[in-house]
Amino acid sequence: MKILCLNINESVWKHWLTVAPSDKSLVRVLSMDELKRLLDESKPDNVEYCFIYLDHEHFHQMIESAITLRREYPGLKIITFPNKPSQTAGLRLLSQGINGQCSPYIGKKQLETVLSV
Numbered sequence: 001m002k003i004l005c006l007n008i009n010e011s012v013w014k015h016w017l018t019v020a021p022s023d024k025s026l027v028r029v030l031s032m033d034e035l036k037r038l039l040d041e042s043k044p045d046n047v048e049y050c051f052i053y054l055d056h057e058h059f060h061q062m063i064e065s066a067i068t069l070r071r072e073y074p075g076l077k078i079i080t081f082p083n084k085p086s087q088t089a090g091l092r093l094l095s096q097g098i099n100g101q102c103s104p105y106i107g108k109k110q111l112e113t114v115l116s117v
Helices: 010-019 032-041 059-072 087-095 108-116
Strands: 002-006 025-029 047-054 077-082
Touching (some): 010 025, 025 032, 032 047, 032 059, 047 059
Parallel strands (some): 002 047
C-alpha cells in the first residue's frame, strides 16, 4: 500500500524513510497540487494514508490545506506532522476530521502503532 507524503523537509523525509514499515511504499510530493493530482490518478484502494508535514514557514496555510484535503477526499486517512507544537492547531485539525497528528521525528514503533489504529 502507498502512503502519499507531502513533505518539503529533506531531513524529515529521510527520517520517514527509515521508520516506515517495510510493507508500505512512501511516495513523496512537494506540493498540494501534486498530491491532489496523484490522488485523482490513483485507485482509491491504492493509497492507504496521506502524511502531511506542516513546515514552520507555511504552517497556517498547510493546516487549511489539510482541512480542505479532508473535505475533498473524505475516505483518505490523513496524519499531520507539525514542525512546531500547537495545541490550537491540533484541536482544529482533529475537529475537522484529520485522523491524527504526530511528531515529524516519530519513532518506528510509535509509527507502527499509529498506523495500526
